Amino acid sequence: MRRDAAVEVSRLLAEDSAALQLETLSDWGGLERLLTRPRIQKPGLALSGFVKHVYADRLQVLGLTEVDYLLSIGETEARAGLEAYCKRKLAAMALTRGLEPPPPLMELAREHGIPVLRTPLMTSSFISRVTRRLEELLSPRANIHGVLVDVLGVGLLLIGRSGVGKSEAALDLVLRGHRLVADDVVEVMIRPPDTIWGAATQLHQHHMEIRGMGILNITHLFGVAAVRDNKKIEVVVELSDLHEDDYDRLGTENNNWPILGVDIPLVRIPLRAGRNISSLIEVVARNQILKFRGIDSAREFQEKIATHIAMTTGTATPSDAPEEASPRQVSGQITGLVSLGEVE
Template sequence: MVVTVADLLKKIKFDVIYSSETALKKEITTSDVTRPGLEMTGYLEYYTPERIQLFGMKEWSYAHNVIGDNRYDLLKNIVTEETPAIIIARGLSIPDEMIHVAKKRDTVLLQSSEPTSRLNGAITSFLDEKLAIRTTVHGVLMDIFGVGVLIQGSSGIGKSETGLELIKRGHRLVADDRVDVYQKDEFTLMGEPAEILRHLIELRGVGIIDVMSLFGAGAVMDYAQIDLTVNLENYEKSNTYDRLGNGETTVMFSDVAVPQIKIPVTTGRNVSVIIEAAVMNFRAKNMGFDATKMFEDRLSALIERNS
């Protein structure tokens, strides 16, 4: 995914000191942010100019109090045509030499009143999310009781119809048919719709409907964490299904393992209600209330009494 300096400005509030049309279109290719410490002393052996350059109190103090007359020449070496942006944190004043360098290199110069560490974290978090590798999976992503549920299954099994029923029951649609999945961090998996399908759902025999127009803004979300996957499959008598709920399985997306529940679909089963119950049970287990363990404890106690 291409991320530009203009995209960063839409997400995080800055005061723009210098910009141009071409500078705003510069691509940001890494989520790493450099606070030029050693670089300020002239050591550029492992310098990475393609990163955003962030100046906090330490860097600002060194530039003001130590460098002196050589400030322009040093900043000219740090800021190159590859540098997407220079950011000054804490509302610190900006040296004239830095403005001249930004204009010379056609690099956006920004100022923020936020503390340096907080600003660094916000920028990195935004870029990590936007630059993450995305994979496309087939399914319907819903927010059910605050749990991100990815509903999957073979074509025509009723995923979109189940999603519509869940929307009518007060839950929220994130994506239908195509879900773009990316890993936010080591433990977190996120999903979002393709832009062309945002807020839309396809129903065979009806066509495409706009969920936001029909059910309101409260019926949709732009993205959600994927906490649970539900796999719908045609009921087969020969198959063995988990009846106690102690057969835990997971599926891998990127490097994140996500719990999976398999639900057999057959005439007369209200799949949306079953998914709601499965999600509530999933939340209860995460809170330490395990109905399966309670049943097994009661069964063990009953066997012990009768023996």
């Protein structure tokens, strides 16, 4: 796992400039300073010289209140407070509402090499946007070998050994009208509070490798509607050469695959000659949509079979029958019941 422990101020300027609308008033060579926390800080009492709780590795945001305060007091008093404030080796300051910085602030920022930024956004709006962006830039990240697709709005991460057919299945899904997010290398990250999002690396974005054909540009072949830049990962689909006893026949076992400490539901699809893997993957997405709505077909069927077994054997009443038979016991009886024509 890789974690971006710090972000340079220059990267914050380059990232998502349309949303933050930041401009550099003066940087004095300090744009390489590091931000290590996603939360911003408003100076408040720090402008009066009380700097005990000032965190230099946070972005300092000054709004109308701070600027009016500096302008309302004498320049000597303002300079004294700002001197103690700027000595904290701040990573950067950002003024909101397009405000003009007071002269003492710019002078002391230059003296201490602190970049001064400005945005026309209202303070509350800017804080919300920059906090969200810093959370993304500073969140834990990792690269996973797999293919990420958006099927019916559900993010499916296809995993399996190299050459198992993940890219071919994804290509078939694209032909069915679904969307590719990333092929081969999926960059995953945590978005608060505990969701996992995936995207392609900049080099691989919107491209796919098909053995025997080489690298394909999915956007050029199928249009922009066939791709998307990122997607929340909601199910992991493992394509593997499993034996019959290695997978859940009922689909009631709660299998998970951890990504960056977050458990994602796992579905294992055994590969067999002649199986339409892309159709099965599409059904996984449809079944997940039902689960989002509180409908679990496998568990409903399990309860129905368990009730039938309990009633025919006389071991329990309908009300407590589902608790009397485990999923494995039910699975063992299904084949016999079906062959006898007892289950409709």
